[in-house]
Amino acid sequence: MDFAPHPQDAVFRQEARAWLAAHLVGDFAAAAATGGPGSEHECVDDRRAWERELGRDGWIGIGWDSAAYGNRTATLTQQIVWAEEYARLRAPARVGHIGENLLAPTLLAHGSREQRDRHLPPVARGETLWCQGYSEPDAGSDLAAVRTAAVRDPGAGGAYRVTGQKIWTSLARDADWCFVLARTGRGSRRHHGLSFLLVPMDQPGRVEVRPIRQMSGTSEFNEVFFDGAHAEPEPVGGEGEGWAVAMDLLALERGVSTLVQQIGFAAELDRVVRAAVSTGAAADPVLRARLVGQWAELRTMRWNALHTLGTTGDPGAPSVAKLLWGGWHRRLGELAVEVRGAAGAVGPQDWSPGEPYVLDEAQRLFLFTRSDTIYGGSDEIQRNIIAERVLGLPREPR
Template sequence: MDFGFGPEDEELRGRARAWLTEHLAGPYADIRGLGGPGSEHEAVAPRRAWERELGRGGWIGQGWEAEGYGNRRLSLTGQVVWAEEYAALRAPARVGHIGENLLAPTLIAYGSPEQRDRFLPAIARGEELWCQGYSEPGAGSDLAGVRTAAVREPRGGAAGLLRVTGQKIWTSLAREADWCFVLARTEAGSRRHRGLSFLLVRMDQPGRVEVRPIRQMSGTSEFNEVFFDGAVAEEVVGGEGNGWTVAMGLLALERGVSTLVQQIGFAAELERVLASYAASHTAPGAEDAVLRDRLVQQWAQLRTMRWNALRTLGASPDPGAPSVAKLLWGGWHRRLGELAVAVRGAAASAGPADWAPGTPYENGLDEAQRLFLFTRADTIYGGSDEIQRNIIAERVLGLPKESR
């Protein structure tokens, strides 16, 4: 892949910047920079309206390998250009990310024409939001241990409705989502990777789907646990029993261009940490050589991650690439959180001045404290570091599999 941007990319950059500048005004001016990991609770309603604004502008689904769904097709470099401008103008974090970047490519790769026709246009218009039903209390990083089950109603035979019963956890945006894609066991008595299916479940099923927010130590509740009690699964993607193949295909897609988009957000966070350092080290002799060295390392590592992500996008499929990317960014972001509070010094260890026991910190934590608390989870969610290292060892290096 050519890492440079050509004339077409620069022309696109101008158009993207102009469109964003024009539309990030009026009701959307106040939501710039809001949302995202650790802050998904912020301005949900206007961010949902912003999703429809993006849909009307044709900016959703730029990388879909499918024509005719109302999306503006862009090259890989074009997608990076759009993401850079989006981040530079501090547009709000996307509430439609899961549908656009995870489900839609999965439907294109594994879904039927009818499923693509049903769901892709609504995602492209920013009208239907999705959440992901993978992890469970006893099956997080070890996804093959899911116990949520789906059975067909006996009276319907092979054509009967699939009813889903079980629990999912750490479900981002579950309160806002219209749909959830759920990995469930459709073959009674099956174990591990066998007998799983990838199901599409409507969230608005009163009495059948319950969402409970999970309070985090940062005071926010963007994660949820979801309980299914005989909820109807309207679609099976890839055929019954093929859920593991579909689920793994989706996880590989999760760490494509979206990794670069994520890194642009990381760069903005690093800039703010650097600004905090500069503001607190103005007096002669106030420089801290160790702290300064850590800041330089963070900058250099972020640049390395960017080049690695671009190289991966332009190369042949590599079974270890998603795991390498997750190890790199998870550790980097966690270190950035630690660095943010180190730059703030002793003040970072104190809560808000007016805090009282039993009340939430949510409105009193500063940005460095929020970053530190949230990034403690970066090396765990989405597949822990231990799981990623096992994948690299077994699938790439060919080392003996871990005994189970």
């Protein structure tokens, strides 16, 4: 894959930069850089409005390779350019990324024409938000153990009724729809009998969302309970094909969005380095070497992500990417508080007993990144995937 700059990329960069500069004003400017990991609660209304602003000018879905849904199209290098400019200007964290980057490509690959025509235009306009219903209390990294079940309801035109519990569901409180991996094959086990269902979230009494309060004090993740909730009658990819569809979707999480994530990581690393210089911690040669190591590893992750974008069918690529960034980000969180010395372990100086305890940016980064090596598939599961599917080693005994 050729990632060298092309003349048209420079034109595209200027267009993207000019559009962002012209539109990141007012409430959107106030919401700049809000809503990152551990801070999804910030400026939700403004960020939803920002999605509609992006959608009005076609900036959602530029990687769909189709302009049929009101979006622009862009080459892979131009998608990277857009991600770089978006991060450079610290535009608000996207609340629509699950619909744009996960659901939409899945529908383009596996969905029917009716599903694409119904669901992609409102995603492209920034009007509809989605969440992902995969993990369960006993089926996290081992996704094939899901027990949420769905049965046909003849009285509802053949629609499914979904019953079960999902957990660690990001953006569930704000989402309009959820794509749910559920067991439609009665008595089925493991990878068999699963279907990929589309479920509207606005079903009072049938869909309940409970925020999960984390040790960072925020509630980015949620539990979702389905009690006979209505799902569309047509599973994506067909009934019983949910496992193949779900695996293809998970591979999408390591695409261009990985590069967007790394741009955010670079900004966080820069803040940690500046803190180390201001506190004098950078004078410690051991700590300074760790900071340099973080910089070098981030560059390595970028080149690995670019290489992955130029390859297809590598079963280990998603797992390698997850292992790299999960451990890297966790170590950065540790450095963020370490470079500040004792001050990194205490709250704000004006805090009074009885008031809510407010974490600063570095402390929130430290606490949230403790989960990076667990959510989205734990490090242990990623290593098993690499060992079994890439290296051909014996499967782990169950």
